[in-house]
Amino acid sequence: MADDKTTHFGFKTVNRGEKVNMVAGVFHSVAGKYDLMNDLMSGGIHRLWKRFTIELSGVRRGNSVLDIAGGTGDLAAKFSRLVGSEGKVVLADINDSMLQVGREKLTNRGIVGNIEYVQANAECLPFPDNSFDCITIAFGLRNVTDKDAALRSMLRVLKPGGRLLVLEFSKPTNELMSKVYDRYSFDILPRMGKLITNDEDSYRYLAESIRMHPDQETLKEMMAEAGFAEVRYHNMTAGVVAVHRGVKP
Numbered sequence: 001m002a003d004d005k006t007t008h009f010g011f012k013t014v015n016r017g018e019k020v021n022m023v024a025g026v027f028h029s030v031a032g033k034y035d036l037m038n039d040l041m042s043g044g045i046h047r048l049w050k051r052f053t054i055e056l057s058g059v060r061r062g063n064s065v066l067d068i069a070g071g072t073g074d075l076a077a078k079f080s081r082l083v084g085s086e087g088k089v090v091l092a093d094i095n096d097s098m099l100q101v102g103r104e105k106l107t108n109r110g111i112v113g114n115i116e117y118v119q120a121n122a123e124c125l126p127f128p129d130n131s132f133d134c135i136t137i138a139f140g141l142r143n144v145t146d147k148d149a150a151l152r153s154m155l156r157v158l159k160p161g162g163r164l165l166v167l168e169f170s171k172p173t174n175e176l177m178s179k180v181y182d183r184y185s186f187d188i189l190p191r192m193g194k195l196i197t198n199d200e201d202s203y204r205y206l207a208e209s210i211r212m213h214p215d216q217e218t219l220k221e222m223m224a225e226a227g228f229a230e231v232r233y234h235n236m237t238a239g240v241v242a243v244h245r246g247v248k249p
């Protein structure tokens with residue numbers, strides 16, 4: 001069990017100060033093959049989860065958007081097109097390897113001009129109060145040591161009326177899906193990780209960290225507790241993934 005001084009790194013209990021370096025190790029290791037693994041692991045379905053998140057965001061031309069824990073920039077790329085030249089997108093991540101892969105991918109696709117890259121920790125965002133119309137954090141909050149601090153930090157930098165979207169693995173809504181998913185993530189994922197990235201441990205961490213992440217209702221309460229209004233969530237793929245949406249009052 002984690003206490004004040006400890007936290008979870010997958011199923012391990014570690015000192016709070018250690019987790020950030022352990023998470024960094026995972027993403028430095030997988031960065032180069034991250035996009036390929038995402039497509040293989042999800043059978044491409046992560047693209048649909050992300051598309052739905054974009055639809056819920058309500059982002060329009062001229063908006064400013066922060067994609068924190070944005071990694072290789074899938075959401076940031078789509079937001080860049082939506083906000084146009086009058087808008088602004090910040091792709092931010094704590095990990096310079098992931099950020100580097102993201103920057104190269106987006107630049108190669110000609111996505112330039114309205115996008116900035118910032119290395120930042122979600123727990124203490126380096127932006128002024130009331131800066132963004134929308135913030136997304138996709139498959140990132142699970143890895144953050146102090147999730148409450150991150151939610152408060154995101155609230156601070158959102159403009160009043162701005163939306164936060166948290167896309168994250170969650171708790172399957174039926175028993176059968178839960179069993180199939182457990183077998184897949186604990187038996188098959190680490191083997192795929194070993195085969196493709198030569199890194200079984202990072203993909204075991206992925207499966208374990210998903211199980212340790214707050215379920216749909218708990219995350220909804222955490223967002224409300226941090227100060228978000230109108231907090232709602234939508235399950236996708238029978239609750240394997242959920243997207244939570246909250247508004248800054």
Ligand SMILES: C[S@@+](CC[C@H](N)C(=O)[O-])C[C@H]1O[C@@H](n2cnc3c(N)ncnc32)[C@H](O)[C@@H]1O
Pocket residue numbers: 023027068069070071072073074092093094095098120121122123137138139140143144145
């Ligand atoms: C699973 S990847 C998700 C990348 C991207 N959002 C996507 O959906 O494909 C998780 C990302 O969270 C980043 N991350 C982990 N802890 C973070 C923190 N405290 N602050 C900001 N980013 C963090 C990692 O470096 C990694 O790039």
